[in-house]
Amino acid sequence: MPRIYTSSVIDAPAAKVWEKVRDFNALPRWHPRIRESRIENGEPSDKIGCVRDFRLQNGDRLREKLLGLSDYDMFCTYAILESPMPLTDYMATLRLTPISDGNRTFIEWTAEFDCAVEVAADLVQGLLPEGLGIVDQQRPRLAEQRRRRQPEQRAADV
Numbered sequence: 270m271p272r273i274y275t276s277s278v279i280d281a282p283a284a285k286v287w288e289k290v291r292d293f294n295a296l297p298r299w300h301p302r303i304r305e306s307r308i309e310n311g312e313p314s315d316k317i318g319c320v321r322d323f324r325l326q327n328g329d330r331l332r333e334k335l336l337g338l339s340d341y342d343m344f345c346t347y348a349i350l351e352s353p354m355p356l357t358d359y360m361a362t363l364r365l366t367p368i369s370d371g372n373r374t375f376i377e378w379t380a381e382f383d384c385a386v387e388v389a390a391d392l393v394q395g396l397l398p399e400g401l402g403i404v405d406q407q408r409p410r411l412a413e414q415r416r417r418r419q420p421e422q423r424a425a426d427v
Contacts, residue, residue: 270358271389276377283367283374287343290363293321293335302326320350329353336360349382356384356392 279286289299294314296303306323308314314321315338322332330351337346343366349359361380368375384392 270381270383271393273380273393274377276375278368279374279376280371281374282372283343283365286374286376287340287365290365291315291338291340291343291345293319293338293345293347296321296323304328337362354392355388356382358383 289295292298292314294306294308296306302325304324304326306321309320309322309332312319315335317335317338319335320332321335322330324330330353331349332351333347333349335345335347337344342364344362344364346360346362348361349356352359359380359382361378363376363378366375366377367373382392
């Protein structure tokens with residue numbers, strides 16, 4: 270069973286990053302390879318058990334089920350129900366941890382799945398860069414928002 274782990278540091282407060290990623294239906298807003306997404310049966314996107322049905326930019330369709338979501342611990346766990354990838358029993362967790370030094374965010378993504386031995390290396394390489402697509406997509410924008418607010422915060426502190 271392959272296991273993928275990747276992590277990074279985002280130059281933005283964890284609460285701000287969490288606002289972007291906690292919505293299980295918000296992938297198209299922050300992930301560059303996601304074209305569209307919807308939650309099946311009109312359920313709330315933070316309801317454990319809800320299913321998101323989304324399409325990648327290349328047209329591939331995936332369905333994922335929300336297994337866990339915690340605003341307190343800032344994590345989201347989900348499983349793939351349907352995918353064009355040759356894998357089964359896929360489960361992943363995206364977790365944020367505040368870094369007090371510099372008010373930054375430690376972000377980590379883990380995934381485990383079963384697949385045929387001959388495709389394992391390709392799947393790991395294909396999934397790994399996508400695991401933290403948010404880092405490259407959001408870091409400059411969130412850091413810029415933070416810089417713009419700093420003078421206002423300093424003025425309010427005076």
